[in-house]
Amino acid sequence: MEGDPTLRLRVFDLNCWAIRYLSRRRQERVRLIGDALRREGFDLVLLQEVWSEQDYSDLKVKLGGCYPFSHYFRSGVIGSGLCIFSRFPILDTLLYQYSLNGYPYMLQHGDWFCGKSVGLGRRRSGSQPLLLGSPQLHAEYCRDKDAYLPHRLVQAWELAQFIRHTSKGADVVLLGGDLNMHPEDVGIRLLRGWTGLRDAFAEATRFEGCEDGCTLVPNNCFTDKSELLPFPLGIRIDYILYKAISSFMVKCEELKTTTGTVPGMDVPFSDHEAVMATLHIQRQGQAAGATLSTAEPTLADVVTEARTEVGVGLRVAQQQRRSSGRMALLALLLLLLQAAAALGALAGLDAGQPFPKLSFCLLGFLAIGILLLATALYLFHTMEVKMLRGTEEQMRMVLQALQEHP
Amino acid sequence: MEGDPTLRLRVFDLNCWAIRYLSRRRQERVRLIGDALRREGFDLVLLQEVWSEQDYSDLKVKLGGCYPFSHYFRSGVIGSGLCIFSRFPILDTLLYQYSLNGYPYMLQHGDWFCGKSVGLGRRRSGSQPLLLGSPQLHAEYCRDKDAYLPHRLVQAWELAQFIRHTSKGADVVLLGGDLNMHPEDVGIRLLRGWTGLRDAFAEATRFEGCEDGCTLVPNNCFTDKSELLPFPLGIRIDYILYKAISSFMVKCEELKTTTGTVPGMDVPFSDHEAVMATLHIQRQGQAAGATLSTAEPTLADVVTEARTEVGVGLRVAQQQRRSSGRMALLALLLLLLQAAAALGALAGLDAGQPFPKLSFCLLGFLAIGILLLATALYLFHTMEVKMLRGTEEQMRMVLQALQEHP
Numbered sequence: 001m002e003g004d005p006t007l008r009l010r011v012f013d014l015n016c017w018a019i020r021y022l023s024r025r026r027q028e029r030v031r032l033i034g035d036a037l038r039r040e041g042f043d044l045v046l047l048q049e050v051w052s053e054q055d056y057s058d059l060k061v062k063l064g065g066c067y068p069f070s071h072y073f074r075s076g077v078i079g080s081g082l083c084i085f086s087r088f089p090i091l092d093t094l095l096y097q098y099s100l101n102g103y104p105y106m107l108q109h110g111d112w113f114c115g116k117s118v119g120l121g122r123r124r125s126g127s128q129p130l131l132l133g134s135p136q137l138h139a140e141y142c143r144d145k146d147a148y149l150p151h152r153l154v155q156a157w158e159l160a161q162f163i164r165h166t167s168k169g170a171d172v173v174l175l176g177g178d179l180n181m182h183p184e185d186v187g188i189r190l191l192r193g194w195t196g197l198r199d200a201f202a203e204a205t206r207f208e209g210c211e212d213g214c215t216l217v218p219n220n221c222f223t224d225k226s227e228l229l230p231f232p233l234g235i236r237i238d239y240i241l242y243k244a245i246s247s248f249m250v251k252c253e254e255l256k257t258t259t260g261t262v263p264g265m266d267v268p269f270s271d272h273e274a275v276m277a278t279l280h281i282q283r284q285g286q287a288a289g290a291t292l293s294t295a296e297p298t299l300a301d302v303v304t305e306a307r308t309e310v311g312v313g314l315r316v317a318q319q320q321r322r323s324s325g326r327m328a329l330l331a332l333l334l335l336l337l338q339a340a341a342a343l344g345a346l347a348g349l350d351a352g353q354p355f356p357k358l359s360f361c362l363l364g365f366l367a368i369g370i371l372l373l374a375t376a377l378y379l380f381h382t383m384e385v386k387m388l389r390g391t392e393e394q395m396r397m398v399l400q401a402l403q404e405h406p
Numbered sequence: 407m408e409g410d411p412t413l414r415l416r417v418f419d420l421n422c423w424a425i426r427y428l429s430r431r432r433q434e435r436v437r438l439i440g441d442a443l444r445r446e447g448f449d450l451v452l453l454q455e456v457w458s459e460q461d462y463s464d465l466k467v468k469l470g471g472c473y474p475f476s477h478y479f480r481s482g483v484i485g486s487g488l489c490i491f492s493r494f495p496i497l498d499t500l501l502y503q504y505s506l507n508g509y510p511y512m513l514q515h516g517d518w519f520c521g522k523s524v525g526l527g528r529r530r531s532g533s534q535p536l537l538l539g540s541p542q543l544h545a546e547y548c549r550d551k552d553a554y555l556p557h558r559l560v561q562a563w564e565l566a567q568f569i570r571h572t573s574k575g576a577d578v579v580l581l582g583g584d585l586n587m588h589p590e591d592v593g594i595r596l597l598r599g600w601t602g603l604r605d606a607f608a609e610a611t612r613f614e615g616c617e618d619g620c621t622l623v624p625n626n627c628f629t630d631k632s633e634l635l636p637f638p639l640g641i642r643i644d645y646i647l648y649k650a651i652s653s654f655m656v657k658c659e660e661l662k663t664t665t666g667t668v669p670g671m672d673v674p675f676s677d678h679e680a681v682m683a684t685l686h687i688q689r690q691g692q693a694a695g696a697t698l699s700t701a702e703p704t705l706a707d708v709v710t711e712a713r714t715e716v717g718v719g720l721r722v723a724q725q726q727r728r729s730s731g732r733m734a735l736l737a738l739l740l741l742l743l744q745a746a747a748a749l750g751a752l753a754g755l756d757a758g759q760p761f762p763k764l765s766f767c768l769l770g771f772l773a774i775g776i777l778l779l780a781t782a783l784y785l786f787h788t789m790e791v792k793m794l795r796g797t798e799e800q801m802r803m804v805l806q807a808l809q810e811h812p
């Protein structure tokens with residue numbers, strides 16, 4: 001087990017909250033992030049919410065010396081916001097966009113426009129192929145009545161499936177990102193259980209930073225204090241997860257988070273705290289056993305729980321589809337009635353008072369508007385139903401397999 | 407090399423053209439397909455354009471005895487249309503939806519609504535893990551002026567990247583589907599060059615079926631004869647591709663296509679001909695060398711050619727984005743002018759003839775409609791530009807890598 005050289009890997013992960021025109025003191029913070037990254041010299045940097053390509057280009061120029069390899073993942077209307085900087089060559093990249101990501105009409109939340117996804121890089125660090133992912137999942141806007149839970153669960157499931165399918169040839173898998181889930185949430189249990197990924201915070205020998213490893217804390221000047229009221233210490237939603245496949249072993253030697261403002265400044269890097277891990281990767285004599293199988297009874301419970309939630313989401317989506325279908329039908333009916341009335345008027349059938357032209361026109365446009373909107377909604381919810389049903393079906397298959405071969 | 411047991415794999419691939427209410431004699435054809443599959447007993451069946459879940463369910467019931475394992479891939483508004491039937495267990499599935507797939511406003515082509523994608527199954531056949539994909543790419547509606555070429559190239563690229571990333575742990579990779587590309591097209595050369603997949607038609611020891619392996623032939627009663635005028639023999643756009651990784655070898659012993667009508671009937675299975683391959687998978691002593699590297703100079707040329715086409719598409723998309731942006735601005739300007747006129751009228755500033763109310767209203771609604779439409783188009787083309795640029799950038803990276811390490 002000993003004797004082989006070990007690799008020490010220092011990883012930095014941060015949700016940068018760099019939204020053009022919206023995020024406060026964005027350019028200053030991006031500059032500070034770049035300075036810190038250049039100073040600290042990590043091996044691997046995973047950033048989320050770098051929405052502006054200009055910010056990425058600026059970082060690339062600044063960090064070119066110490067991180068010669070980088071990639072920016074493009075997706076959606078606004079982008080994925082994901083980028084990677086690396087000291088070692090990035091051999092190949094792939095972006096997987098989740099099939100569900102909120103609702104286009106929830107403009108105030110805007111997740112739908114972002115094309116949330118997981119960006120994947122394949123690199124060689126020393127001799128080991130390393131698969132690294134930088135995911136971001138749909139945000140949670142209201143924990144008590146979380147309308148996006150089914151979507152986030154579909155994303156967690158797709159992320160897990162994607163990791164399983166792409167990690168076959170990698171010795172080490174590393175995932176760092178803003179998962180928008182608390183450690184005890186069903187989605188993170190599902191992701192960890194189904195992929196065998198381990199949580200750097202739980203495994204770290206040493207920890208330094210915000211209490212309980214929180215990454216959204218009340219004493220960060222950019223966080224919404226009212227949202228964090230039920231969590232006086234803050235919440236942990238940014239993770240570094242890893243696992244070793246085949247004959248390697250990964251240990252987290254140290255995990256750190258930033259704790260609010262940058263030393264010597266009055267501003268933190270972001271509204272999230274950064275997570276920094278020092279990992280030791282070591283070749284070991286025997287191939288590591290399937291760590292997954294030992295936890296399978298629990299895994300079946302987690303998949304069942306997730307499937308129930310997806311089922312709830314499915315019924316809501318079906319209800320919404322029915323409602324929009326009905327609305328479209330009503331609008332169509334109104335239009336047909338108007339057309340009949342107009343034809344009647346043209347044929348000179350209305351002997352009495354004619355319907356006022358302006359109101360008639362306004363009503364027609366209203367009906368057309370509602371018809372178009374309701375049809376678009378119907379199509380959208382049809383797609384939603386399809387994806388939720390597909391995920392539920394996949395989970396059912398996995399449960400069956402888990403029960404047949406425990 | 408000899409001594410190890412070989413596996414014989416019989417594969418069936420067909421674009422079923424089973425669109426509800428639109429495809430002629432759909433139910434009858436699906437029944438015929440089911441009968442043939444049950445009679446022939448293939449090991450693996452890859453179907454595309456099974457748009458109705460009811461058709462899939464009917465097939466599943468009929469084929470349950472000889473193909474106990476199956477999966478239907480759901481995506482998009484209408485669905486992906488992809489399904490797999492297998493004699494061996496399907497261990498896991500994953501669907502990858504292409505980031506670009508035509509234009510939502512090209513209703514007559516409808517590809518955008520289909521969520522075209524590649525469905526992936528991972529199964530064990532005998533002792534070998536087998537990765538199988540069933541892709542469908544954007545259709546080509548006009549070969550001379552193919553507006554969808556850049557989209558199809560992005561799809562071919564994403565498909566190749568997806569295969570590369572997911573195939574690491576598989577001994578054999580098998581891809582069967584309707585690629586909507588002629589054998590000499592840049593997209594298929596890109597896909598084959600970048601993944602190392604081999605064309606069963608070119609490799610087959612024996613071939614039987616339509617001349618040149620064509621799968622869209624003029625003597626099929628459902629094909630559009632005028633579209634096939636430049637190709638008197640027909641075109642070959644449905645493929646079975648394969649490769650062996652690690653220490654396996656795959657040989658195509660026999661390839662067949664159907665040739666029009668089903669024997670004893672007056673109707674063919676579909677407007678496409680089915681492709682059937684008999685493959686021999688054999689373990690060999692030495693690990694197969696990287697077949698990719700020998701062809702790399704050509705690969706660089708193919709990637710360059712594809713990148714040029716994507717670049718052309720990028721400029722068109724940028725132009726369309728600019729046009730829709732301008733149209734949205736004009737509509738906004740018109741609305742503002744109208745608002746100013748209306749305010750003026752309210753304030754009693756128009757001493758003379760007032761603007762007729764009805765026309766005023768109609769103009770307002772027209773401006774709102776154009777504004778909404780142009781904004782939606784602008785957002786759509788922004789996304790298109792982003793994805794085309796992303797693909798171009800990825801291709802540039804690959805070219806650089808190919809030049810640095812020839």
